[in-house]
Amino acid sequence: MNVLSRAVHRPAKDPVHPQVLPWRGVQRREWIVLAIMPTLLLAGMNSTFTDLARPFVVNELSSDRYRYQWVPGCTLLGSVAGMSLIAWARNHFGLKKAYITGLILFMFGSLACGLAPNMELLGGARFVQGWGNGMVVTTVLAVFWREFPDHRDGAIAAYVLGLYFGRIVAPSVSGYLMNLPTWRTIFFFMVPITSTCTVLTSHLLQPDEPREEALEPFDFEGLLLLLGWVVCLMFGLFRFQKWGWWTANEFWIVSTIGGGLFVWFLLHEWFCPHPLLDLRLFGRLRFALSVVIKALADLTFFSVISVLVRYMAVTRDYERVTTGMVLLPAVVTMASTLALTAWLGTRSDRKLRLILGLTGMVVGTWTLSSIDLYTDKFWTAVYTALWSASAGLVASPLICISQEDMSPAEVASSAGIKNLMLVLPAFVGGNLLTIFIERRSDAHFDAMRQSVTSNRPPLDDVRRDVVDYFMLNGLDVSDATGQARRLLASYTHDYATVFAYQSAFQILAVTLALAIPLAFLLRPLPADATGPQRG
Numbered sequence: 259m260n261v262l263s264r265a266v267h268r269p270a271k272d273p274v275h276p277q278v279l280p281w282r283g284v285q286r287r288e289w290i291v292l293a294i295m296p297t298l299l300l301a302g303m304n305s306t307f308t309d310l311a312r313p314f315v316v317n318e319l320s321s322d323r324y325r326y327q328w329v330p331g332c333t334l335l336g337s338v339a340g341m342s343l344i345a346w347a348r349n350h351f352g353l354k355k356a357y358i359t360g361l362i363l364f365m366f367g368s369l370a371c372g373l374a375p376n377m378e379l380l381g382g383a384r385f386v387q388g389w390g391n392g393m394v395v396t397t398v399l400a401v402f403w404r405e406f407p408d409h410r411d412g413a414i415a416a417y418v419l420g421l422y423f424g425r426i427v428a429p430s431v432s433g434y435l436m437n438l439p440t441w442r443t444i445f446f447f448m449v450p451i452t453s454t455c456t457v458l459t460s461h462l463l464q465p466d467e468p469r470e471e472a473l474e475p476f477d478f479e480g481l482l483l484l485l486g487w488v489v490c491l492m493f494g495l496f497r498f499q500k501w502g503w504w505t506a507n508e509f510w511i512v513s514t515i516g517g518g519l520f521v522w523f524l525l526h527e528w529f530c531p532h533p534l535l536d537l538r539l540f541g542r543l544r545f546a547l548s549v550v551i552k553a554l555a556d557l558t559f560f561s562v563i564s565v566l567v568r569y570m571a572v573t574r575d576y577e578r579v580t581t582g583m584v585l586l587p588a589v590v591t592m593a594s595t596l597a598l599t600a601w602l603g604t605r606s607d608r609k610l611r612l613i614l615g616l617t618g619m620v621v622g623t624w625t626l627s628s629i630d631l632y633t634d635k636f637w638t639a640v641y642t643a644l645w646s647a648s649a650g651l652v653a654s655p656l657i658c659i660s661q662e663d664m665s666p667a668e669v670a671s672s673a674g675i676k677n678l679m680l681v682l683p684a685f686v687g688g689n690l691l692t693i694f695i696e697r698r699s700d701a702h703f704d705a706m707r708q709s710v711t712s713n714r715p716p717l718d719d720v721r722r723d724v725v726d727y728f729m730l731n732g733l734d735v736s737d738a739t740g741q742a743r744r745l746l747a748s749y750t751h752d753y754a755t756v757f758a759y760q761s762a763f764q765i766l767a768v769t770l771a772l773a774i775p776l777a778f779l780l781r782p783l784p785a786d787a788t789g790p791q792r793g
Contacts, residue, residue, distance in 0.1 A: 286462060287405045291413075293458040294398055295420050296451050297361065301395045302424020303431060304387070304448075305333065305681075306567075314441040321377045324496075329381050331492045334685050336367075336385040338488050339481065340392025341678050342534050344400065345671040346476055347393070352466040353404070353670070357397040358456060363390025365452040372445035392677070395421065399673040401463070403661060411608070411654050412600030418653040419596050425560065426589050426646075429567050430582020480534035483523035488682070490516025495689040535678075536671040545672065547776050548660030553679045554773040555616065555652050558766050560684040561691050562623060566642060568695075569629065569759050573752050576635075584639045588646035595650030605662075608655035613777050615655075618648025620771045627763035631756045659780060691762055698758035699751070 312326055340360060347356035367387025374380035399417055406413035435443045493512050501508045527533040540546045563585075570581040599611065622645025629638055660676065661669050 290401070290405060290459065290462045291416055293455055293462055294401070295416065297364075297394055297455050298398060298417065298420025299424040299427075300364075300448055300451060301391050302421040302426075303428040304391055304424075305330075306425060306428035306432070314436060315377075315380070318441070319375075319377050319380070325377055327496045328492075329377065329384055331496065332381040332385040333388040333391075334492065334681060335485060335488060336388025336390075337392035337681050338678060339485060340389040340394075341396045341674050341681070342481060342484055343393065344396040344674040345536065345667065346474075346534065347397075348400065348670040349474065349667065353397055353401050354460075354463040354466055356393060357401060357463065358460055360390045360393025360397060361452055361456045361459070363387070364394060365390070365449055365456065368445045368448040368452065372442040372449075392681075396673045396677045399657070399677070400666075400670045403669050403673075404666065409600070410658055411604075414657045415596040415600040415654045418650075418657075419593055422559070422592060422649070422653075423589055425563055426585045426592075427582055429571065429578045429585070432578060434579060436578075474532035477527075477530060477532060477534040480523065480527055480530065483519055483526060484534065487516050487519035487523060490519060491682075491686065495686065499693055535675055536668070537675075539668065539672055539675065544662070544780060545660050547780055548656055549676060549679050551612075551616075551773045551776050552653075552656050552660070552676060553683045554770055555619065555649075555656070556680045557683040557687040558619060558623060558770040559649055561687050561766055562626065562645065562763070564688055565691065565695075565759055565762055566626070566638075569756070570638070573631075573755050573759075580635070584635050585642060587639045587643040591643045591647035592650035595647050596654060599651065599654045605658070608659050609777065609780055611651050612655045612659070612780075613774065615648050615651025616770065616774050616777055619645060619652065620767050620774070622646075622648050623763055623767040623770060627760040627767070629756075629759070629763075631753055691766075694765075695755070695758040695762055698761050699755040701754075 312323065315321070315326065315329075340363075344356065347359070351359075364387055367383055367385075367390055370383035371380060371387055374383050399414075402413040402417050403410060432444055435441075435447060490512050494509075494516065497512075498506075498509055503509060524537065527535055527537045540549070566585070567581060570576045570584060571578055576584070595615075622641070626641050626645060629641065657676065661672055664672060
C-alpha cells in the first residue's frame, strides 16, 4: 500500500498536513476548492432568490406578502439549525460526512421548493433547504481551514469570494431564470449542480471519522432554546410594525418570551458540559472582538447590497439583468483585493489589512449616500466597486484572526458561531432597514406633498407639459390629466424613497465605524506561536 493509500484509509481525525493527489498537474486540495466553489455560489444566491421572486410566487400560490414573510423566515430557521450542528456533527461523523449530508439536504430541499403547490409546503421545503445550506457553508469553513494549514488567508479568501459573489450576482441569475416559463426554475437549476458537487467532493475529501469511543450527547435543550428565541425574533420583525412598537400587548408578550429564552440559552450554553455552541470561546478577547467586528461588517455588506438592488430594480425600474451588470464591477474589485490578500498577505499584517478595509468600507458606504434619482448607472457602478474593493480586505484576515491558535474542535464550533453571527445580524438589520426606509420615505413624501401648492407656476407648467405629452399620444384631456397626476405623484414618492436610501447608507456607515476602534484592540499572536507565518 503506498503512502497515499495509508493516508486515506487511516482513521485520522482532522489531519494537519493532508496528503495530496496530483491529477493533471493540480493537487487534490485545489480540486477540492474547485468542487466546493459552486456550492458556495449557490449558498450566496439562495438567500436572495426568494426575495426577488416574491411577486411571482405570491401571484401563483394565491397568497399575500404577509404570509410570504414566513418563507424567508423558515429559510433563516433552517440555516440557524444547520449552522449550530457543525461541532456535534464533526465530533460524531467527521467533516466530510457533515458536508455531504448538508449537500443532500440542500439538493432535496431545492427540489421540494420547485414542486411546492402552496405557501405552507414552500416554507417547509425552504426550512429543509436552509438546514442543508447552513451545514454546507459552516462545514466548508472548517474544511478549508484544515486543508490549507500553510496558506489560510488564500483559502478563506476563496470561501468569502464564493459566498459574497453569489449574493452579488443573484439579481442577474434570478432575472434570467424567472424569464423562463416558471419561477420554479430558480430552484430546479440547483439540483444538478448540487448533485454533481456531492459526487465530486465525496471522492476528493479525506475521511475523518472521529476515534473517540465515548461521544458527548446531543444538546437538545440548547437547540430548542436557540430556535425558540429566533422564532420570537422573527415574530417581532414581521409583526411589531403591524401590532405597534411599545404600545401593543403582543409586543411585550413576544419580547418577554424571546428575551427570556435568549438569556436561558446563553446561560445553558455557557455552563453545559457538552454545549451545542461553545460560547465559552467568547472568553477569549481576540475571538469576541473578531466576532463583533465581523457581525458589523456583514450587516453593512448585506444591507448595502440589499438597498442597492432595491434602488435599481424597484425605484429606478432597471431590468434585473441590468442591475446585475451594474454590480458586476464590484465582483471584479472584490475578487482582486481577495486575490492580493491570498498572494501577499501574511499573519503579521492581518490587523493592518483589516483596519484599512474597514476604513474604506465606511468611506465607501458614506459615498453611496450621494446616489440620487438621477445618478447614472456608470457612477453607481464606480461607487459600488470602490466600496466592494475595501470589503474584500476585511473578511479573510478577520476570520483568520478569530481562529488563530485554535484546536480543530474549537475551529468547528467557532465556524458555527461566526456563521450564525452572519445570518442573524443580516436578517435583523435587513428587516429593520426595510422598516426604516418605509417610514423615512413616507415622512419625506408627506413633507414634499405639503410643500407643493397647486397654483404655483412651476408645478402648473410641468403638469401642462405632461398632459400635452399624453394627449399627443392619443389620450383625451380627462385621461391625460389623470395620468399626469399619477405620474407626478409616483415621481414625488420615488424622490422621497431615494432620500430614505441616502439616510440608510449614512446610518450603515456610522454603524460600521464602531468596528474600527474594536479592530485596534485586537492583539496579534506572539511571534513564537504555533502555525505558519505565511498567510
